[in-house]
Amino acid sequence: MKKNKKKTIIIGTGSGIGRALAFKLSGEGYLVGLTGRNPEKLKALQAELPGESVARPLDLRDPREAIHSLGNLIMYMQGMDLMIINAGVLFRNEELVWAKEEETVKVNVAGFAAMANSAVHYFQKQKSGTLVGISSVAGHRGSGRSPAYNASKAFMINYMEGLRQKLFGTAIRVIDVRPGFVDTDMIRGNRGLFGVISPEQAADQIFRAIRKGKKKVYVPGWWGPLTYCFRKLPEWIYHSGYKKYLSWDTRVRARRS
Ligand SMILES: NC(=O)c1ccc[n+]([C@@H]2O[C@H](COP(=O)([O-])OP(=O)(O)OC[C@H]3O[C@@H](n4cnc5c(N)ncnc54)[C@H](OP(=O)(O)O)[C@@H]3O)[C@@H](O)[C@H]2O)c1
Numbered sequence: 001m002k003k004n005k006k007k008t009i010i011i012g013t014g015s016g017i018g019r020a021l022a023f024k025l026s027g028e029g030y031l032v033g034l035t036g037r038n039p040e041k042l043k044a045l046q047a048e049l050p051g052e053s054v055a056r057p058l059d060l061r062d063p064r065e066a067i068h069s070l071g072n073l074i075m076y077m078q079g080m081d082l083m084i085i086n087a088g089v090l091f092r093n094e095e096l097v098w099a100k101e102e103e104t105v106k107v108n109v110a111g112f113a114a115m116a117n118s119a120v121h122y123f124q125k126q127k128s129g130t131l132v133g134i135s136s137v138a139g140h141r142g143s144g145r146s147p148a149y150n151a152s153k154a155f156m157i158n159y160m161e162g163l164r165q166k167l168f169g170t171a172i173r174v175i176d177v178r179p180g181f182v183d184t185d186m187i188r189g190n191r192g193l194f195g196v197i198s199p200e201q202a203a204d205q206i207f208r209a210i211r212k213g214k215k216k217v218y219v220p221g222w223w224g225p226l227t228y229c230f231r232k233l234p235e236w237i238y239h240s241g242y243k244k245y246l247s248w249d250t251r252v253r254a255r256r257s
Helices: 016-027 040-046 065-079 098-126 147-166 200-213 223-230 233-254
Strands: 007-011 031-036 053-057 081-084 129-134 172-179 216-219
Touching: 007 016, 007 065, 016 031, 016 040, 016 081, 031 040, 031 065, 040 053, 053 065, 065 098, 065 129, 065 216, 081 098, 098 129, 098 147, 098 172, 129 147, 147 172, 172 200, 172 223, 200 216, 216 223
Parallel strands: 007 031, 007 081, 031 053, 081 129, 129 172, 172 216
Antiparallel strands: none
16 A cells, blocks of 8 residues: 555445546545445445545444444555545435334434544544535435435534634644435435436535635535525425425326336
C-alpha cells in the first residue's frame, strides 16, 4: 500500500451511488476502502476498480460492531482523509410494519451516527479530514409511505449541521449531499419520478462538491430551489397532493396487474 496516496473509506459500496463513487475515487487515484454487508459483492467490485482498494464487510445494523470494523479498516489502510457515509435503506411501508421502521432507524440513524462519530474522532486527532454524508431531498418533509426513511434523512441533515457547528474554524469539513432521484435499486419500480440521473452522474457531482469544499449540495443543483418551495407548502396542500399521487399510483398498479 502506497503511504502518500489519498485515502477514502466509503460506507456502503455494494450497489448504486456507493459503487459509482468507488469507481470515481479509484479513478481519481484514491486508495479506496470498500464496505458493505456482502463480502462477495465487495470482492467482485475490487477486481473491477482501476486502482488499489481494500474490502471489509461492515453491517450498520450493528453500530457497535461497525465502529470496531471501521477502526480496524482505518488502521489497515494506515489513515483516512475522506469518509463517505453512503449506506442507507428505504422501505415502502404504508402498513407501518415495525421491522422495516426498525431497520431504517438502525441503519440510517444509529449506523450513520456511529460512523460519523468515529470519523470525527479520528479527524480530530489527525487535525484534518472530510466527512461526507449522503442524506436526501426527502429529509425536508415527512412521508406517509416511508415515515422512518424521511425522518432518518432529516436526522442526518440536522446531525451534520451540528457537526459543522462543532468543528467550525478547524480543518475538518462536513459535507451534506442531498440527492433527488438517482436510478438505483432503491427507487427502481417507483412511478411518477422526474429528473432521474444515473449513479455515475451523481458520483461526478458529489466528487465536484468535495473538491470545492461545499457544506451542502443538492444533486442535481436544481433540487435546491425546488425543495425550498416544497418546504414552504402548507401541510394541507402537501397532504392532498400525496393523496392524489397515491390514488393515481394505485390505479396504475391495478391496471398493470
Ligand atoms: N437512489 C435515490 O434516488 C436516492 C435519493 C436520495 C438519497 N439516496 C441515498 O443514497 C444512498 C445510497 O443509496 P442508493 O440509491 O445507491 O441505493 P442502493 O443501491 O440500494 O444502495 C444502498 C447501499 O447501502 C448499503 N447498505 C444497506 N444496508 C446496509 C447495512 N446494513 N450495512 C452496510 N451497508 C448497507 C448497500 O451495500 P450492501 O448491499 O453491500 O450492504 C448499498 O451499497 C442512501 O443513503 C440513500 O438513502 C438515494
